[in-house]
Amino acid sequence: MAVAAGLLIDVPEARLFTTPVLGALLFVTFLSIPLRGLRIDARFxxxxxxxxxxxxxxxxxxxTWPLRDDGAVHAAVLLVLLAPCIDYVIAFSGLAGGARDxxxxxxxxLLLGQMLLLPLYLGMFLGSSEVLAPGPFLEAFLLLIVVPLVLAALAQRSRWADVWERAGEKSMTPLMMATLFLVMAGYSAGALGEWRELLAPAATYVVFAGVMVVLGWTVAGVARLSTSARVSATFSAVTRNSLVVLPFALAMPGDLAPVVVVSQTLVELLVMVAMVWAVPHMVRRSGV
Known part of the structure; x- marks a missing residue:
């Protein structure tokens, strides 16, 4: 419903609220994770x-090989698909039973890896050696990961920890719906206005998601990850850092590149909603 409502309503100002609401969503997501016992799993x-x-x-x-003749579109698609998500993938994978912690x-x-490797990969595919500035990546990491994480840790240590936890549980779904609505309402008009030019990129995004669901699930299974870790690995393989790389697209020549990047967000949110429903069915059918 939130996705449909956002598509029907054109409110560009909604973009201003996307980051704060997404930060709030990640805050309540982190509240539900036992942060004191957070450890890195080397295999994962x-x-x-x-x-x-x-x-x-x-x-x-x-x-993306078929897109190579259209330089601006090709560059924008590469930019968004080569950068793994570091924010709302945690919330979505958690809804599907993934290992959010x-x-x-x-x-x-993931942040450091894409900062170092994205310029290298773009240079390989496009023949350009231009280095991407780390600013947008670091800003997103600070606002969407560090700040919500610190606030959640403080809330868990406070005398009102139980109150915070109950409030977080009740607000998780409304915040998820608000995030979906704001992204759709803020960006869908521009994407729909260029729908002819976006057919090929949109098809590429759908193919990417389908291929990476299969590969992510398979590779995680071969590695013998736990069921919850396998779910999260699959979500990570599919979900991209589109809102974070948007400033880079805005710096590209022409007006189409930002719309190409934003259209990936719109396609991806629909894919995420479908995966939240489908991945648990995959778990049950595979018997893991």
């Missing part, structure tokens, strides 16, 4: 690195 981290920094670039290189512990490594 290895699987995430393999999926996001080895397999994803190979898949992206293959499925392990994914949270891995976010600094």
């Amino acid at each position: 981290l290895t699987v995430l690195a393999l999926l996001n920094f080895v397999i994803v670039p190979l898949v992206v290189g293959a499925i 392990q994914l949270l512990a891995a976010t600094p490594f």
Whole structure:
């Protein structure tokens, strides 16, 4: 309902509220995680690195080949698909039964990996050696991970920890719906206005999600991750850092690149909603 309502309402000002509401969503997500016992699982981290920094670039290189004649579109699609998500993937994977704590512990490594490797991959695919500034990545990490995480840790240590936890549980779904609505309402008009130019990128995003669901689930299974870690690894393989790389797209020549990046967010949110329903069914059918 939130997705449909957002698509029907054109409110560009909604973009101003996207980051604060997403930060609030991650705050209540972190509240439900026992932060004192947070530890890094080396096998899980290895699987995430393999999926996001080895397999994803190979898949992206293959499925974006038909877009290579349109330089601006090709560059924007590469930019968004090569950067793994570090924020709302934690909340979505948790809704599907994923290991939110392990994914949270891995976010600094995902952030550092994409900051170092994204310029390299773009140079390989586009022949450009231009280095991306780290500012947007660090800003997103600070506002959407560090601040909510510190606040959640303080809340868990306070005398009102139980009150905070109950409030977080009650507000999780409304905040998720608000996030979906704000992104759709804030960005859908621009994407729909350029729908002809976005058909090929949108199809590429759908293909990417389908391929990475299968590969993420398979690789995590071969690595013998726990069921919850396998779910989170699959979500990480699919979910991209579109809202974080948007400033880079805005700096590209022409007006289409930002819309191409935003359209990935719209496609991805629909995919995430579907995955929250489908992945638990995959778990039951596989018997893990």
